[in-house]
Amino acid sequence: MKQNTDTQVDEKNSAATSHSLNHFLLKLTGLLHNSFARFVARKALFYLVVVFFSVTLVFIIIESMPGDPVAVMLSSGNPPPGADLDALADIMRAYFGLDRPVLERYFTYLGNIFSGNLGQSFHFYPVFASNIIQYYLPYTLSLAIPVLIVSFFLGNWIGARAAYLKGKLNETSYFSLVFANQLPPFWFGLVIIFLYVVIFHSIPPIGSATQGTIPSLSVSYFMDLVAHWILPFITLLVVYVGAWATGMRSMVTHEKDSGYVRYGEQLGFKKNKLMSYTQRNAILPQMTGLNMVFNGIIGQTLIIEIVFGWPGIGLLLYNAVFNYDYPLIFGCFIVIIIIIVVGNFLIDILYGFVDPRIRTGHG
């Protein structure tokens, strides 16, 4: 009897699960019919392909690196005379798994990425690569994200105003904006350091903090960090304000010749009102540039970090490449690709929200 009720309960349960499964499937198909969810799913799939492809690409590049990491590690030591270095190299190779076939290493590498553990760094052995990156990552983000946000608003604001300038002033503003946009950040950083020396007659703040200061949560340490952060920030900001302003200026210049603005003028609209209309129409095409500028800012941040000695992922990758530190190179590259992919994904979704034509695929 009891057995009977048990089976009944089981049946009931399975019916409930199958019902909930059906419900879930229905919800899923409903979601798939929802064009926005489909848009997001398609983008997510695409970015997964990007991650897989670039991770594989960088593995191939590193594998074809002519140098031998073990030789680099051994050359930094000071072995006693008569030491059998070849035997030592073999032991180290076996220890780091460098003697196994390429394909096997490739699959361990892929598996390691999913578990988030890329192994111990060669150069900073026994520290794990992910622990080192954890320390460097906030520095990169604290530089790149403020630059992206501030330059977007400031640049578009300046560009919209530059479009209304008249005559000679208009031309001058155009040339100076283009010039600012075309400044190579790595050189402009040097000029900023030079200007700092000329103006303040002191050693410029290079690195993350003044030498000898102990990291702490105090206000003075934070101010020291900001003082070191401000120069690379200004360098990148000037270049990307130029980029946004050039684009916005030409967009507004076209918009202000269009029919609705002229009609508004003849109806006697206030100039400010018309300006806000043109800017609203001009900002949408500007936002398509967000992806490209984001990728550009990340790339330039990596280089600027090397120029200013700002301890971000760029500087870490730069040093890791010279040390043949495979786990750290992989780690840095994967973190960079994840930043790029997540950023682009968010921007795509944002764009889908702003412009309904994108998410529905019509128009």
Add this chain to the structure above:
Amino acid sequence: MWELVLKSRKAMFGSIVLAVFIVLGTIVPLFFGDPYAMNLGLMGRPPSVEHLLGTTSFGQDVFVQLCNAIGNSFFVGLVAGILGTLIAVFVGAVGPYRGGLADKISNLVTNLALVLPLIPLFIIIAAVVRGLDLFLIGVILAVTSWPWAARSIRSQMLTLKEREFVNLARMSGDGNVRIVIVEILPNMMAYIMMVFVILTGTSILAESALSMIGVSTTPTITLGYMLYWAQHQTIVPFWWNIWWWFIPPGLVLTIILTAIFIIHAGLDEVFNPKLRRV
């Protein structure tokens, strides 16, 4: 059409500036000797009449180095620009013209390459391939910088291939290759030219960035490599004290890039009458 280019103030201004630098980079070095020649009696002299831009901390003439560097940078830019344009035209034209699977693949590859983070890849590649010469660097830059160009050519291709004259050529039995080369590409010449101009500029910039941080150690002097030397091979305590060494290469680089951008904007106005202000 070409009269309009000549009349466009922007395009002409940019071209003249660019021409001045091309002359500086190609003809002027012929009148001077070896740019690497050191003269330790003239260490770190500021600009004067004898040495227009002063001397480096090893007594090399900065002006002579600069002229050589401009020429070499242009060489890299041209190699990368030409190869990159060819790749972009191939990927951007063949895919949409064939349609179907080829289009899907070419579109996927383009979008994929568009998101790849180029600068870390460059750092890794440049460290892998030691002893690069300028031509090889140009090839590497070309292989990585074509995607956005392919995208803009693709959108052109999609509109052009539906035109009547293309259908007419197809009906009269022309082969696909002939249609693309004889009928379609000449109509895209304006776009291809703008793509070439911009690719050249971005390649010059990318090469300078790589040399500047010291990962593409060619023995040949380029604008970026001058910056690297000015920072790392100086024997005065701080590199910023010899300002006449690191300011000129970057300034020249910025002016060249600005000229290229202005030429592009000018061409854009000529070929898209909508952009022209009446």
